Amino acid sequence: MTPPDAPTRRRPWSVLAWARPLTLLAFTAPIAAGLLGTLLPAFGYLPAIGGSGVSLQPWRELLAAPGVASALALTLATGWSATLLSLLLAVGIVAALHPRGRSTRLAEWLAPLLAMPHAALAIGLAFLISPSGWLVRWVSPAWTGWDVPPDVATIGHPSGWPVVLALLIKEVPYLVLMLLAALNQVPARAQVDVARSMGYGPAQAWLAVVLPPLWRQIRWPVYAVLAFSLSVVDVALVLGPGNPPTLAVLAVRWFADPDPGWIFPASAAAMVLLGVVAASLAVLRGVEHGIAAWHVRHLARGRRGGASEPLARLATRLGGLLLASAVLAVVGLVLWSFAASWRYPAALPTAWTAANWTRQAGSLALPALTTLVIGAASTLIALVLVLSGLEHESRSKRRSRAVPWLYLPLLVPQVAFLFGLQVLLVRLGADGRLLAVIACHLVFVLPYLHLSLADPWRALDPRLARTAASLGASPARIFWRVKLPVLLRPVLLAAAIGFAVSAGQYLPTLYAGAGRVATLTTEAVTLASGADRRVIGTWALLQALLPLLAYLAAATLPRLLYRHRRGLA
Known part of the structure; x- marks a missing residue:
């Protein structure tokens, strides 16, 4: 048997x-x-719209198009900023809470936030941070003197910071949950206790002995965050600048152009974005090796103290602000969906109705x-x-x-x-x-x-x-x-x-x-x-x-x- x-x-x-x-x-x-179906038009081959031969003309059109360099720079700036800040905040939050046993219910609080679609969050965030948004209404006109919305750029700012903020609200909880899940495969408690017995603080001990083996478990999620941040479209459409937009949005616009000839440079732009993501992942992989070598030298010096503890506490406070922003974004959607009249600078709707839904x-x-x-x-x-x-x-x-x-x-x-x-x-x-x-x-x-x-x-x-x-x-x-x-x-x-x-x-x-x-x-x-x-x-x-x-x-x-x-x- x-x-x-x-x-x-x-x-x-x-x-x-x-x-x-x-x-x-x-x-x-x-x-x-x-x-393959995008690569071929990038080199001029798409017989359905007249591209019967291979050529570099799509690439020449791409390079000659106005705003391509700015779109590429904006893509790199927003994508890398969102990824690095998300990673630093997620690591800081877990380093501050886990050694003190305060991360038990964190996953239950963050999981519903992951269920919220990026587009809905971006729209709610736009209602929150726009010049006539909810945040400005709270302090106007009593504290600011703004009887009309201020003439400042928030939504569509050329730097793309609203896009970065929206990505942080979504990606920080994702990385925190990935870290918490990976902790089940590492004897974190015992390692932190040993490090603390040698004079390290809670957060510093966690960063020194738990994070390095943990990185192997979360490497792929971090790569996914970087790739998504570099190529996101819906969030960039709602919150990002329009002229020029990010490279992904620019490619989508050209694909949707009534003139089918724009499909060729759009395909070339899509291939450039693919190369940007691949190169960025290779750079991040190289940075990993550099940080690992530095970490070994840093541990060999045996230094105690440092800025780990205050920075970890700062990360938890910033994480709390991001969570509050997400909650306020959802509440803003609820208020607007039931608002009959909500004129600036009223902090709340002056009249309510269910007619919007009906x-x-x-x-x-x-x-x-x-x-x-x-x-x-x-x-x-x-x-x-x-x-x-x-x-x-x-x-x-x-x-x-x-x-x-x-x-x-x-x-x-x-x-x-x-x-x-x-x-x-x-x-x-x-x-x-x-x-x-x-x-x-x-x-x-x-x-x-x-x-x-x-x-x-x-x-x-x-x-x-x-x-x-x-x-x-x-x-x-x-x-x-x-x-x-x-x-x-x-x-x-x-x-x-x-x-x-x-x-x-x-x-x-x-x-x-x-x-x-x-x-x-x-x-x-x-x-x-x-x-x-x-x-x-x-x-x-x-x-x-x-x-x-x-x-x-x-x-x-x-x-x-x-x-x-x-x-x-």
């Missing part, structure tokens, strides 16, 4: 054995095809339903693939080495491959269809679902499965009756994250849907350029509410189902 914990013989016809290859194929094939109900219904269908379908497909792959991994006792590939959709700029993917969809006659949009969203939902579920699944006590097997339960019965009930909470939370990722997709919906599949995100970003604030607030609030409700359902359902079972709720 085969022991319960013996590796299951791998069968070539096993359905589970195909889960991992199908998962990798689901996002590597579209990205590869899309990159007037928009007819327009909101179809995009909201489309958002729900796309999000639910892409999340369900991703969940089946990920759970199948993890279950095959646990049965075969062979851990996957494909983690770097999982970050591929997060590292490749969307604008670099989505146009090429759209060209492929057009040739297949699938563009503008709901199934195409679902498949495109799946490319981005899959990595997040796998990264959210892999650690909880692998951390499940194997004695549970062995006990069930010793009682005669089949592997399938163990999966359905033991593993899934025990891991229901992380599975539902991962599904909520997947739905939030789908609900926040702007460019994938725009390109795969060919402008004919409207979601709350695409409509909210379009309205943000000049519609009534009450209308914008209504759309953006609903866009933010759907992922938040999914997260609340994922957090509440296990407590209801397992309220009589200790440890499962």
Whole structure:
């Protein structure tokens, strides 16, 4: 008789054995095809619009276009600033709170913030920091003397600082959660205690002995933050400067230009952005080596004290300000969606109404339903693939080495491959269809679902499965009756994250849907350029509410189902 914990013989016809290859194929094939479909027009080849030969003319047009150098500089400035500041703040927050045992409930507070789409946050932040925004209204005119909004540039500032601020609000919680998750794989408490016994302060001890091994666990999330910050489009459209915009926004504008000839320089710009991201990742990798060498020399000197403690405390205060800004941004959306009249400089609406919702109900219904269908379908497909792959991994006792590939959709700029993917969809006659949009969203939902579920699944006590097997339960019965009930909470939370990722997709919906599949995100970003604030607030609030409700359902359902079972709720 085969022991319960013996590796299951791998069968070539096993359905589970195909889960991992199908998962990798689901996002590597579209990205590869899309990159090729964008690379060829970058060198003048796109027969559908007259490009029948390879040439460097698109690159000459790109270099001759006004504002390209400024767009590239703005892209580098905002992308690197957001990434470095996010990393420093996240590390400082965890270094300050974790050694003192204050990080236990931090993840529960930050997780709902991750569910908020970037576009909804950017719109709420615009309501907060604009010259006639909520912050100015609080202090005007009593403290400032501004009876009319001040003539200062905030939204669309040439430096791009509002874009950096919005990215910080989203990326700092993400990196904090990644650090907290990685701490489960490092004996952090014991290491900090040893360092503190040698005279190091709490934060300095954490930075000296915990962060270096921890970096190997969070390297890929940091790379993903850098790639996203350099290529983000929806946040830059809402908060960034318009002339010139970032390079990603400039490429999107040229792709959407009525003159099809702009597709060639747009493709070249997309390839430049891909090169910028690749070069930036290489630079960051080199900086890692430099800091590691410096850290060894610094520890050898044996210095105690320093600025670690006050800087870590400063990071926690700045993190608190970012969290408060996010909350105020959401509250601002709520106020504008129910405001009948809110004239400057009133701090609150002078009249309230639900008419904004009733007037928009007819327009909101179809995009909201489309958002729900796309999000639910892409999340369900991703969940089946990920759970199948993890279950095959646990049965075969062979851990996957494909983690770097999982970050591929997060590292490749969307604008670099989505146009090429759209060209492929057009040739297949699938563009503008709901199934195409679902498949495109799946490319981005899959990595997040796998990264959210892999650690909880692998951390499940194997004695549970062995006990069930010793009682005669089949592997399938163990999966359905033991593993899934025990891991229901992380599975539902991962599904909520997947739905939030789908609900926040702007460019994938725009390109795969060919402008004919409207979601709350695409409509909210379009309205943000000049519609009534009450209308914008209504759309953006609903866009933010759907992922938040999914997260609340994922957090509440296990407590209801397992309220009589200790440890499962």
